[in-house]
Amino acid sequence: MILEFPFVCGGGSNSYIRGAELMAKAHEIWIGAYGAKNEVGITRVELLTDTGELVKIAEYGGIENPSFLRMNKAGTRLYAVSETDEHIDADGDKAEGGQLASFPVDADTRKLGPGQYHPTHGNHPCHLTLTPSEDWLAVSNYSGASVMMYPIGPDSRPLAPVIRFRHTGSGPNAERQEGPHPHSVFFSPDGQYLFVVDLGMDKVMVYTRGPEANEWSAYDAVSLEPGAGPRHLAFHPSGKAVYVVNELNSTITRFAHEESGKLVLLDSLSTLPPTFDGESWCAEILVSPDGRFVYASNRGHDSIAVFRIDERTGELQASGYVSTRGKFPRNFALAPDGQWMVAANQNSDSVVAFRIEPQSGLPIYSGSELQVNKPVCVLIR
8 A cells, every 4th residue: 555645835945836837847756765664655756947946746655665666658657666574465464575566656646546566575675677668677686686577567567476586696795795685687778688786796697588478598697896796787878888886896897788788898997086085885877868977876975976988988087076965875866858966865864956067967956955764766757
């Protein structure tokens, strides 16, 4: 069940603004957060592009720890992981592992409807993704050493899972790499390959779809530097390059992707300024829609690192480090037009909006932020 909490907002910078005028000049944003079922887990926000103001529209509970969100292209269904190690099943009994949830979204009001839930058959699911054709959905179970795959029905609902990939292996970091930790899942631009970034194994595992309806199988495994702790990846819009952000050693590794499904390691560089000597861990990585910049978040340094992509060589060149104006920026998102960034500061309970300066690619604080408890995912539609 999804619970819509009453949201009352007075005048001032965060007052309600409604109607077609707002919708025409706003980006729709969904925030996922850590919290119990009776707390706010999903927040709908609008970013007013004329002013850079963030406006909180609706808050929802009824789902525990919705730590990562995705939406279909039509905007009619929101998907979320419930990052837990146990849940209550349909019979009211405790069951091991987390859940995949999906919610219908009303086309006019944009309200969430009743949720549908499937078990992920693994503990702490933390990431999900859809194929470009939206016929498959994959979920990574961070503590479950596995990836689950769900066919998508004609109404955009996930069907019961039919495929599970299990990982085995470890890395040199005894505390964080004692076993496999599939941290994220991404489909290739052509939808034929699934890339699974495994922090515990220091590998990107690649799976391929076969000619049969439910046929997927192992295809390749690409190793990174021991102890790097790969977390997320991002494709260049051309599809010819892939960038992996490494949580444990705060680096970005660049790969060539000239042949679909095949990664060729090129080089790595730090996401931190040379003068920084504290503790920090990377979280998210994104490429600008125009393919000119790469962004990565640093938790500890509490910044977005900005890199320009050399047009001739494809190498990354550090452009700057911008404070997220909060603590532990776990996730951030770019608007489809590339003009806006919204960052979620998990440990300071804030979501902050930035304009993107078009020449340098640097995020510029818009002057607007919202209080959201333990925000960990930003989805901009």
